[in-house]
Amino acid sequence: MDKNSVGIVETQYFTFAKSPNEMVLDSGDTLGPITLAYETYGELNENKSNAIYICHALSGDAHAAGYHQGDKKPGWWDIMIGPGKAFDTNKFFLICSNVIGGCSGSTGPSSINPKTKKPYALDFPAITIKDMVTAQKRLIDHLGIKKLFAVAGGSMGGQQAVKWTVQYPDFIRAAIVIATTTRHTAQQIALHVVGRQAIMSDPAWNNGNYYGKKTPEQGLALARMIGHISYMSDQSMGEKFGRKLRKKENVSYNFSTNFEVESYLRHQGDSFVQRFDANSYLYITRALDYFDLTKDGKLADAFTNVKSKFLLIAFTSDWLYPTYQAKEMVKALKINDIDVSYIEVDSSYGHDAFLIENEGQARLISNYLNRIQKESIDES
Amino acid sequence: MSPNKLRLDHKIISGWIAPNSRVLDLGCGDGELLAYLMENKSVRGTGIEINESHIYKCVEKGISVSHSDIDSGLPDYPSKSFNYVILNESLQEVLHPKMVVLEALRVGKKVIVGIPNFCHWPARVQLFFKGKVPVTKGLPHQWYDTPNLNFLSLKDFRNFCKNKKILIEKFKAISSDKIVTLRPNFFAHSGLFLLSKK
Structure with missing residues (x-):
């Protein structure tokens, strides 16, 4: 284990939306109780102002960094999270949870339906990116965090990050949005x-x-x-x-x-x-297919109430989420006079580039977080 | 950075910008000018830059920057969203200079343009006596390896502004870190214009 690892970590669990307070989903259906599997890295500071939510992609889970006891492989974004890394655990408190609908500890179709005592299977209600974010907000409330320093993610994680800024505009200082889109296209x-x-x-x-x-x-x-x-x-x-x-x-x-x-x-x-x-x-x-932030076809209208700042990263060889989709988002943010930095990283790794050792991405994120930290100190 | 170490063109531009303004720097490079303006003039600044390695440096300096060429990045901004739009040493590199200047005047209340003077006297000498496309201190590129797409003189730009009914509010010409007042189109290697719409 290298000295920049967060070391041995354990998954924790938070259960909410117990009967009769089930969570109302985007579809109108209800779901409850809901358990979220989550991990945290670093220390939450006294005024709880240094929390960063990491959102995972389609096949990810709550285990973003460090090692589970006995495992040889670290979490899925260990290259980015740890002491001295892009998301520096010496400065920040990082939270990553498995999405609802998932299968790595959070409530999903393989969980036991309390009504039937059997796995939900297709009785599990349809979920959306919004529902994922709503559940994450419940975890943040539970942890007593009033405002996230940042929310970050790539691919589906990026969609959750953007959704956070739209859904909880007063709650997010900055969003780091990587290799993603604001709506799924026909090809996707x-x-x-x-x-x-x-x-x-x-x-x-x-x-x-x-x-x-x-x-x-x-x-x-x-x-x-x-x-x-x-x-x-x-x-x-x-x-x-x-x-x-x-x-x-x-x-x-x-x-x-x-x-x-x-x-x-x-x-x-x-x-x-x-x-x-x-x-x-x-x-x-x-849930990804349903993701569409545009309102009556207008993306700019989605961001009218958004207050966070944005760092957008796209990769030149990403054909799953091509860079034009990030550019559309940049434009929509600019129309709303929202502070945005955008970079198209020259990479041959395709969509997966954000998960692969990537010095440019690490530098961008760490410098960007430093800036947001400086600005938050200047403000207060 | 102290104002003394500042490049003369940056010094002039900074002098033209009112404190607490909103500034867009088109082709902001590594963000040197924007960083200076943010620190010394408390401007709210942002930039557009095409070079990826420059973007990293901008982010390092805490500057908001968009990775784009100027031609396609400019239409993203709503009208009059900036007090100043800066086009310093970038207009000669854009694909559609007319559109870019007019767009800059739409997006900003005032536009600052800095251009190299392709009719600076050493260039004229090379062209006239040597029969060569000029390569000078101010125009260091060979014809086969140049970012410059548009070749214009200070006079050409003045004529352009006249034709397009653009007001030149202020003008400064520079040669080797000195202000040139005598026959700038001959003696200056570059010129700075503060523009607004008539």
Whole structure:
């Protein structure tokens, strides 16, 4: 373990929305009780003004940094979170929770429905990015935090970060929004449709009722493989695999694994099914599809009440969330006279760039947080 | 930074800007001028910059900056959202200079333009006697390796303003860190204009 690690961490749990105070969802349905799995890193200061909420992406969880006892791999954004890192735990108190609808400790379709004492499966109500954020706000209230220093995230995490600023405008000093969009386009929805179809056409899916039985592993693995292609770029795949063959001198003229890239995708699919619930994949991708901040087609109108400052980061080779979508958001923020910094980082890693060791991103975030800290001191 | 160490063009620009203004710097580079104006004139500043490595330096200085070329970044701003829009040493590099100046005048109440003078005397000498496209201290680039797209003199810019009914409120010409008052279109390597709409 390096000296810049937050060390051994433990997941904590917060349960709310108990009967009869269930949470009313975007869809009008109610859900409760709700448990959020969350982790925190660093110390909350005396006036509780140094909290940063980290929002995870589609397949992420509450374990953003440090190590769980006995684990060899750290949390999913360990490169960015720790003492002296971009999100410096010597200065800030970081919170990361698993989204509702998820399958890593928070209430989702694989959780037990208190009414039936069985897993919810498809009885779980549809959820949206707004619902995820509403639940996160409940956790913040529970922790006694009156204002977040910042909210940050990439991809789906970025969508939650933006939603935070819109939903709780007085609550956020700054938002760090990475590799994301303000609304899902037809292409983004289309990729999710194929992923969901892969799961739902697996006979083991069984209309979502597979808990305690054979799970739709093949469908979920396929969905993950499709997803993974969209997270990389032509260039990063070329550099990583090219046309390299897998343990072969020549192609074998059959449908066994010939190429390295085949083996890689299979591995990604197979390891994903060990840790992810197929129904959660359906619900969360649906939440992403529903995400649209525009009002009557106008994005600028979404930000009229927003008070936070923004750092937007996009990556040149990201074709899942192309940079034009970030630029649209920059424009909408400028129309509303909102302080925004925008950078298009030159990277060949595609959408996944924000999760990969990335000196530029780390520098930007750490300098930006320093600035916001300085400005908050000047204000007070 | 003390005002003494300030580049002469930055010193002139800073002198033209009223304290507590809102300033947009188009092609703000590493943010040197904006940082100075924010510290010494308490302006609320922001910039547009195309060079990625410069963006990191701007963010490091605590400046809000957008990664974009000037031509496509300028239309993002609502009308009259700034007291001053600065186009210092960037107009010669934009694709549509006419549109950029007019857009800058829409977005800002006043516009400060700083341009290199392509008719500075050493350039004229090279062109006339050597038959070469000039490469001088003020115009250091070879024709095959230059960011400059538009070649204009101080006189050309004055004529442009006249044609477009743009008021030149103030003007200063510079050569080698000195103010030039005598025949600037011949003796100055660059000029600064404070513009507003008539």
